[in-house]
Amino acid sequence: MTDLRIPPERKAHSAYHPVKIGQLTLPGNLFLAPVAGYSDRAFRSLCISCGANFTFTEMVSSEALTRGSGKTAEIMQRADNEEAYAVQLFGGDPARMREAAMMVVEKTHAECIDINAGCPVPKIIKTGAGSALTRDTDRLYAILSSVILAVAPTPVTVKIRSGWDETHLTWKEAAQAALSAGVSAITLHPRTRAQGYEGNARLELITELTALVHQANPSVSVFASGDLFTPENAKSLLDSSQCDGVMFARGAIGNPFIFTQTKEFLTTGAYSEISVEERMQAGWKELSDLVLDFGEVSACRIMRKRFSAYSRGITGGGALRAAIVSASSVQDYRKIFKSYGFPSD
Ligand SMILES: Cc1cc2nc3c(=O)[nH]c(=O)nc-3n(C[C@H](O)[C@H](O)[C@H](O)COP(=O)(O)O)c2cc1C
Numbered sequence: 001m002t003d004l005r006i007p008p009e010r011k012a013h014s015a016y017h018p019v020k021i022g023q024l025t026l027p028g029n030l031f032l033a034p035v036a037g038y039s040d041r042a043f044r045s046l047c048i049s050c051g052a053n054f055t056f057t058e059m060v061s062s063e064a065l066t067r068g069s070g071k072t073a074e075i076m077q078r079a080d081n082e083e084a085y086a087v088q089l090f091g092g093d094p095a096r097m098r099e100a101a102m103m104v105v106e107k108t109h110a111e112c113i114d115i116n117a118g119c120p121v122p123k124i125i126k127t128g129a130g131s132a133l134t135r136d137t138d139r140l141y142a143i144l145s146s147v148i149l150a151v152a153p154t155p156v157t158v159k160i161r162s163g164w165d166e167t168h169l170t171w172k173e174a175a176q177a178a179l180s181a182g183v184s185a186i187t188l189h190p191r192t193r194a195q196g197y198e199g200n201a202r203l204e205l206i207t208e209l210t211a212l213v214h215q216a217n218p219s220v221s222v223f224a225s226g227d228l229f230t231p232e233n234a235k236s237l238l239d240s241s242q243c244d245g246v247m248f249a250r251g252a253i254g255n256p257f258i259f260t261q262t263k264e265f266l267t268t269g270a271y272s273e274i275s276v277e278e279r280m281q282a283g284w285k286e287l288s289d290l291v292l293d294f295g296e297v298s299a300c301r302i303m304r305k306r307f308s309a310y311s312r313g314i315t316g317g318g319a320l321r322a323a324i325v326s327a328s329s330v331q332d333y334r335k336i337f338k339s340y341g342f343p344s345d
Contacts, residue, residue, distance in 0.1 A: 015238040016266035019053075019221055019245050022155025022184035024084060024111050028053035029245030030234070030259050033225050034088040034114065034159070038253055038306075042289035045079035046282060047252060051259035055085045056247070059116045062091030062100035063127075074293065076108050086112035086157065090119060092128025094142040101147040105154050112184075113151055115144060117174065118161040120193040131193035134160045135170045137177040144181035155184035159225070162205055165194035175209055176216075185221040186213060187247060197250075201226025206241040214242075223247055231258070231265035238266070254309025256282055276314050280343045283310040291330065300328050307333070316340050 019029045032039060032047045034056035044055040057075055065072045076087050087110040091097045101113050117140055119130030133140040140158070148156045158178045163169035171188060178186050190205040191197070206224040213222050221244040228234050229251040237246060252258050257278070261271040286306060290299035304324050311317035323336045337344040 014266070015235055016263055020184075020219070021054075021112055021157060021221060023153055024155055024184075026053045026084065026245075028263065029238075030262055031223065031245055031247040032056060032252055032259075033247035033249035034058050034116070035249050035253070040075065040290070041077050041079045041082075041293055042286050043256070043306075044085065045081055045289060046286050047256045047259055048079065048081045050256040050282075051263050052248075052252075052256075053245075053259075055079075055082060056114055057085065057087045059088045059090045059119060060100075060104070062089050062093070062096045065089075065100045065103055066096055073107070076104065076110070077293070078108060078110070084111040086110060086114045088114040088116050088159070089147075090116035090124060090129045091143075092132065092139065094139070094146045097143045098146040098150045101151050101156075105151050111154070113147060113154060113156045114187075115147065115156065115158045118159050118189050118193075120161070120196050125193070131161045131164070134162075134174045134193070135164045135168060137170065137173045140174055141177040141181050144178055144183055148182050156182075157185040157187065157223075158183050159187040159189065161193055162188070162190045162202060163192045165192050168192075171205060171209065172212065175212060179213065179216050179220060183220065185223060185244070187223040187225055189225040191226060203227070203237055203241070206237065206243050210241050210243045221245065225249055229258075231262040231271055234262045235266055254283070254306060254312055255279070277343050279310050279314070280337070283307050284343065284345055287330065287333065296329060300330065300333065303327075303333070316342070 016028055019026045030053050032052045032055040036058040039058040060072050060075050087104045089100050104110055116130055117133035124130040125132040160171055160174045162171045175186055188206055188209050190202040210222045213220050223245045224237055224243045225247040228246055228248050234246045248258050257274045264271040287303045290302055307324050308321045311320045320340050327333045334344045
C-alpha cells in the first residue's frame with residue numbers, strides 16, 4: 001500500500017514554487033496543458049505573458065511528423081516569449097516515436113518532449129496511442145525508454161489518464177512503467193478514457209500518485225490536470241495533493257488571466273478581478289497573432305469559438321456570440337464588437 005505521508009523535504013514548499021523537469025528548472029509551477037485546437041503559438045504566447053511558467057503544444061502526430069506533413073511544423077513552432085516549452089507527441093509505435101522525438105529536438109530545440117498517453121479519441125486509440133498506452137504498459141515502457149535514450153539529455157515526460165474505464169484503473173501500473181523507463185515527470189488527468197471530459201476528475205488520485213512517485217524517486221515531478229477552473233481549485237489541489245505543479249486546460253481558454261490570478265492567489269492569498277476590456281483585448285491580441293501564423297481567413301474562423309470563450313459570463317456576451325458566428329474578417333469582428341459596445345482592437 002502507498003504511504004500517503006509527505007516526505008519532510010517537501011513539506012516546506014509554499015504552493016507556488018520552482019519546479020524541476022530533469023535538467024530544466026522552471027521558475028514556477030503553473031502550466032498551460034496541451035489542448036488540441038487551442039494550444040497553438042498565439043495562445044501559448046498569451047498565456048506566457050499572463051504568467052504561465054511552462055507550456056505544452058497540442059499533440060503532434062509522430063506518423064505525420066516523420067512522413068513530412070507541413071501542418072506539424074506549424075503546431076510545433078516556438079513563440080517569441082517562450083523560453084522553455086514542451087512538444088507533445090502521440091503515436092503507438094516505439095520506433096516511429098523515437099524518430100519523431102529526435103526530429104522535434106533537432107527542429108525546435110524544445111526543452112522537453114511530452115508523450116501523450118491520455119487521448120481518448122477512438123481513431124487514435126486504434127493505433128495503440130493515447131489512452132491505449134495507459135493500459136498497455138509494456139508498450140508505454142517501450143515508447144518511453146526508446147524516446148528517452150534517443151533525446152537525452154532533453155527530459156521526457158508523460159501524461160496519463162486514470163485508466164480505461166472504472167473497472168480498469170491502470171494509472172499506478174502506467175506510472176510504474178514510466179518510472180522504470182526514466183521519465184522526468186508524470187502528469188495525471190484523473191479521468192478514464194471512457195469518461196472523456198465528462199464527470200468529475202478524481203483529484204484524490206493525484207495525492208496517491210504524488211506519494212507513490214516521490215517515494216520511488218523524489219527527483220521525478222508530478223503534475224496534475226483536471227477541473228482546474230479557478231485559482232481556488234489550483235490552490236486546493238496543490239495543498240491537498242502536494243503535487244509539484246498544475247496544468248490549466250479548459251480553465252485557460254478565453255481566460256489566460258487564470259495564470260496571473262493563480263500566482264497572485266498562491267503568493268498573497270487574494271487576487272484582482274479582470275475587467276471585460278482586459279479580457280477582450282487579450283482576445284484581440286490572440287487574433288492578431290493567429291493572423292500572422294495562419295492568415296486572416298483561418299484566424300477569423302478559429303477565433304469564433306475563442307472569442308465566445310472570452311465573452312462567457314459578461315453582460316451582452318450572448319448577443320456577441322450569436323453575431324460572431326459569421327465573422328470572417330478582422331473588419332467583420334471590429335464592426336460587430338463596436339456595435340455591441342466592446343473594445344474593437
Ligand atoms: C478540446 C481539448 C483538447 C485536448 N487536447 C489534448 C492534447 O492534445 N493532449 C493532451 O495530453 N491532452 C489534451 N486534452 C486534455 C487536457 O490537457 C486536460 O488534461 C483535460 O482537459 C482536463 O483538464 P480540465 O478538466 O481542467 O480541462 C484536451 C482537452 C480538451 C478539452
